[in-house]
Amino acid sequence: MVTLQEAKFGLKKLKDSGMRKINFAGGEPFLYPKFLAELCRYCKIDLKLESVSIISNGSLIKEDWLRANHDFIDILGISCDSFQEDVNIKIGRGNGKQIENIFRIRELCHIFNIKFKLNTVVCKYNFKEDMNDFIDRLKPFRWKCFQVLIVKTENDGNNNSLRNANEFLISKEEYDDFIKRHKGQKCLIVESNSIMKSSYLILDEFMRFLDKGDDYTYVISDSILNVSVNKALSQIKWDQDSFKARQGEYNWSNSSLNTSTISCSSQDKNLEW
DSSP: OHHHHHHHHHHHHHHHOOOOOOEESSSSSSSSHHHHHHHIIIIISSSSSSSEEEOOOTTOOOOOHHHHHGOSSSSSEEEEOOOSSSHHHHHHHSSSSSHHHHHHHHHHHHHHHHHHHHHEEETTTTTTTHHHHHHHHOOOSEEEEOOOOOOOOOOOOOBBOOOBOOGGGGOHHHHHHHHHHHHTOOEEEEOOOOTTTTTEEEEOOOOOEETTTTTTTTEEEHHHHHHSSHHHHHHHHHOHHHHHHTTTTTOOOOOTTOGGGGOTTTTTTTGOO
């Protein structure tokens, strides 16, 4: 929704204000592979961020893209809500080949030396599932398990809402039961509704900060393209204590990356898409 020049301008303002890590999420970032690649390179080479990560459902990730851009990515996270294909389809993920694709991407991350991460939203259709065997085989360095969250105007099913997620809701007890079943996984990161609340620093497609608010209603700041980062931040709530409580700070850099030896240009024919 912004131009490449505008995106880079906003990212530079964030870096100048103290940004150390960025995560490209969606939607689905790989719907725009050229744009995504250019921003990953810019963040890693020009801004020299400690960590660049991407969250994807994995369906559009190509080996050629990773081969061309792996030097600019520390972490690749894949959303996987179930290891039963019929459940994935019911939830709305995948076409029956989601699990096969996850193992393919896991292998590519190994080949290209990218940290592999999993995200799971625990909901009505998967909270009874035992995923331990698959997690043991995939060996993600982090496995974030979110409790499905209702946000007013976003997914509460009201007239102005973008979607309706009420059918997916589970209780805190049901979520805790899922977590207890998988507590032996050292990579497990627990993110219940209370932990998620105001703990994420999120920019939308217009480079505006988003805040779920005290009553889980979105609050939107001015765009950092138009105002200072500090002014935009003052318009939303970001709970740094909650950020730390959900282990928001961790070993997020790929130590094998040496950006001082990497040169890149948008005109480099070897990096064409």
